Amino acid sequence: MSTLDFTLTRDAHGRLNLTTADGTVHEGVVPVRAFPISAPDGGLSLVSADGHELRWIERLADLPAGVRQAIDAELAVREFTPMIRRIVEVSTFSTPSTWTVDTDRGRTDLVLKSEDDIRRLGNGRLLISTAQGLQFGVAQVSELDRHSRKLLERFL
Numbered sequence: 001m002s003t004l005d006f007t008l009t010r011d012a013h014g015r016l017n018l019t020t021a022d023g024t025v026h027e028g029v030v031p032v033r034a035f036p037i038s039a040p041d042g043g044l045s046l047v048s049a050d051g052h053e054l055r056w057i058e059r060l061a062d063l064p065a066g067v068r069q070a071i072d073a074e075l076a077v078r079e080f081t082p083m084i085r086r087i088v089e090v091s092t093f094s095t096p097s098t099w100t101v102d103t104d105r106g107r108t109d110l111v112l113k114s115e116d117d118i119r120r121l122g123n124g125r126l127l128i129s130t131a132q133g134l135q136f137g138v139a140q141v142s143e144l145d146r147h148s149r150k151l152l153e154r155f156l
Contacts, residue, residue, distance in 0.1 A: 004063070004064070004067065005020065005021045006018050006019060006020050006021065006046075006054075006055060007019045007067075008029070008066075008067050008070045008071070010070070011027065015027060015028045015029075016028070016029045016030070016031075016070060016071075016074050017029060018046055018054055018055070020054075026048050026049075026054055027049060028048070028049035029046050029047065029048060029049070029054065030046075030047050030049075030074065030078065031044050031045070031046055031047075031071045031074050031075055031078070032044060032045050032046075032047050032078075033075070033079075036079060037121055037127070041059065041060065041061065042058075042059070043056060043057060043058050043059070044056075044057050044060060044071070044075075045057070046071075057071075060072070081127075081135050081136065081137045082103035082104060082105045082108070082134075082136050082137070083103055083104045083136070083137045083138070083139055084101045084102070084103055084128070084136050084137065084138050084144075084148075085101075085102045085103060085104060085144075086101065086102040086144065086145055086147075086148050087099060087100075087101050087144070087147070087148040087151045087152060088100040088101060088102060088107070089151075090151055090154075093154045093155075095112055095113060095114050095115060095155075096111055096112060096113050096114075096131060097111070097112050098110070098111050098112075099111075099112060101136070103136065110128070110130040110131075110132065110134065110136060111130055111131035111132065112128065112130065112131070112155065113130075113131045115155050115156070117129040117130070118155055118156065120156075123140075124140045124141045124142055124143075125137065125138060125139060125140065125141075126138040126141060126152075138152075
């Protein structure tokens with residue numbers, strides 16, 4: 001993209017605002033990746049607070065540094081996914097069950113509602129959705145310690 005027909009700024013509340021070439025300001029803009037897991041470097045939309053797409057961006061890497069950094073910062077908050085390093089214990093082998101896990105952000109407890117909340121992403125990766133609405137990742141099942149793999153296998 002050689003010339004942008006918009007600018008991005010942050011307001012006093014830290015929200016991202018998009019201003020079009022004609023001066024229209026859209027407050028509370030949210031970047032949304034089209035394929036966050038399979039193609040994170042691919043296209044994304046800048047979506048208005050009411051859910052309407054304002055701009056399509058084919059490749060984030062094509063944007064000027066300042067715009068790219070603003071979008072990257074917003075995506076980091078939106079796509080926060082702690083990575084599970086170790087499964088310490090599970091309360092029961094039926095669901096719902098409470099898991100105590102060590103992540104790259106520290107130890108926490110999560111509630112698994114159903115085995116269906118564990119998604120295989122391919123290449124040994126997993127995405128686990130919790131009853132609290134959070135998502136946790138496993139970068140590589142084979143890299144978990146034996147105890148963690150054994151607990152996890154009971155749910156897969």
